[in-house]
Amino acid sequence: MTTTHQDIPPALARALREARRIVVFTGAGVSAESGIATFRDALTGLWSRFDAQALATPEAFRAHPDVVWGWYEWRRAQSLRARPNPAHLAIAELARRGAEVTVVTQNVDDLHERAGSAGVLHLHGSLHAPRCSACGQPWRPEADPPEDPGEGRRIMPPACGACGAPVRPGVVWFGESLPARAWQEARGAAERCDLLLSVGTSALVYPAAELPLLALSKGAVVAQVNPAATPLDARAHHNLHGPAATLLPALLRASGLRHSG
Ligand code: OAD
Numbered sequence: 001m002t003t004t005h006q007d008i009p010p011a012l013a014r015a016l017r018e019a020r021r022i023v024v025f026t027g028a029g030v031s032a033e034s035g036i037a038t039f040r041d042a043l044t045g046l047w048s049r050f051d052a053q054a055l056a057t058p059e060a061f062r063a064h065p066d067v068v069w070g071w072y073e074w075r076r077a078q079s080l081r082a083r084p085n086p087a088h089l090a091i092a093e094l095a096r097r098g099a100e101v102t103v104v105t106q107n108v109d110d111l112h113e114r115a116g117s118a119g120v121l122h123l124h125g126s127l128h129a130p131r132c133s134a135c136g137q138p139w140r141p142e143a144d145p146p147e148d149p150g151e152g153r154r155i156m157p158p159a160c161g162a163c164g165a166p167v168r169p170g171v172v173w174f175g176e177s178l179p180a181r182a183w184q185e186a187r188g189a190a191e192r193c194d195l196l197l198s199v200g201t202s203a204l205v206y207p208a209a210e211l212p213l214l215a216l217s218k219g220a221v222v223a224q225v226n227p228a229a230t231p232l233d234a235r236a237h238h239n240l241h242g243p244a245a246t247l248l249p250a251l252l253r254a255s256g257l258r259h260s261g
Contacts, residue, residue: 008254012238015221016255019099019195024091025211026105029200033245034082034111040202056173065166066154072169073155076127077148079109087244088115090252097257102189106208108171121182123208125171134165190214199225200244203232
């Protein structure tokens with residue numbers, strides 16, 4: 001299927017052109033076309049192949065730090081090898097067109113930043129910001145991409161330089177709170193925006209999934225970009241069913257914000 005700017009609802013193109021404040025709320029689907037697996041897609045999603053409770057909880061890290069650290073090192077290597085795709089680039093381009101754009105992501109990769117987005121709010125932390133599990137001191141990972149450690153390899157976490165406790169991945173695990181400042185800023189941006197674009201997220205994981213609903217409650221236009229239906233379909237003003245790397249550039253062109261490419 002070829003998506004052209006004619007497929008974009010004119011009312012959405014106009015809303016994007018006229019919006020003064022935009023929130024772009026992203027999930028794993030925005031990085032899918034960079035080769036990073038999503039979580040819940042039936043055959044390819046990480047949670048169809050791996051047990052979240054055994055890998056993404058504080059209890060799992062305490063019980064098997066080498067299993068958990070090895071799995072996150074595998075994902076960090078993938079993230080370092082991946083390149084931003086046209087969806088990340090289109091989101092970064094939006095901010096250069098004059099509106100105030102707040103990018104709020106559930107993703108733990110850094111592809112928005114590498115595409116040129118600034119001030120990205122990471123609600124679920126980052127693969128690239130490990131810290132001590134006891135004293136919280138940041139731990140600086142290798143700058144160069146590590147050799148791919150393989151998806152099932154056990155690797156003992158390094159010891160914190162300050163207190164000697166194991167270093168942990170800088171991500172939010174199930175049962176943990178979101179980083180308070182990022183969450184507060186994201187809520188504020190969702191309450192104030194004219195337009196919220198929800199891109200590549202199943203809109204199932206709370207509290208992050210509250211953001212589009214918060215924007216709707218304050219009168220913003222909400223549009224979703226996703227090849228599959230989500231619970232947000234029934235509430236959003238516009239549902240663009242297709243891949244983000246095609247639809248976001250088409251949306252910019254339809255809005256007159258991009259003239260070529
Ligand atoms: P999910 O895996 O739940 O959802 C990814 C969404 O992306 C699905 O709805 C897909 O249909 C959609 N998708 C797939 N390919 C796409 C493409 N090319 N363009 C656009 N959309 C596409 O991922 P998230 O919603 O990000 O949390 O999941 C939320 C949280 O659940 C994650 O941050 C993670 C996970 O457990 C933690 O680890 C705490």
